[in-house]
Amino acid sequence: MRELAATQSILTKALLQARESNAERIRVLHLALGEISELDQHTIQKHWQELSRGTPAEQAQLHFRLIHAEVQCMACFMKYHPLDGKIHCPHCGSYGAKVLSGEEFHLESIELDDE
Numbered sequence: 001m002r003e004l005a006a007t008q009s010i011l012t013k014a015l016l017q018a019r020e021s022n023a024e025r026i027r028v029l030h031l032a033l034g035e036i037s038e039l040d041q042h043t044i045q046k047h048w049q050e051l052s053r054g055t056p057a058e059q060a061q062l063h064f065r066l067i068h069a070e071v072q073c074m075a076c077f078m079k080y081h082p083l084d085g086k087i088h089c090p091h092c093g094s095y096g097a098k099v100l101s102g103e104e105f106h107l108e109s110i111e112l113d114d115e
């Protein structure tokens with residue numbers, strides 16, 4: 001369900017950019033996906049096929065760039081990479097942490113077909 005909303009918002013942004021550039025078609029979308037975003041690439045891909053049907057983004061390819069996750073422990077303030085997406089400080093064992101990166105999902109750029 002989260003993937004559906006996220007995919008819809010990406011599609012809306014891409015179509016708007018294409019319209020502003022007067023492009024007929026969108027060929028490729030470059031997406032940034034945080035490794036602990038809990039969004040599944042395959043599910044996004046599936047929604048994309050359904051949602052983009054009949055739009056200039058139909059058959060556009062999705063390229064995912066995985067964003068490395070980093071969190072900061074709220075107890076000892078050490079920064080670390082959450083292993084398997086688990087927030088558990090390797091320095092002091094605390095479970096509380098602030099996510100610095102790795103939860104994002106956004107459109108980085110699109111490639112248009114101008115012909």
Ligand SMILES: [Zn+2]
Nearest residue numbers: 073076089092
């Ligand atoms: Zn810690």
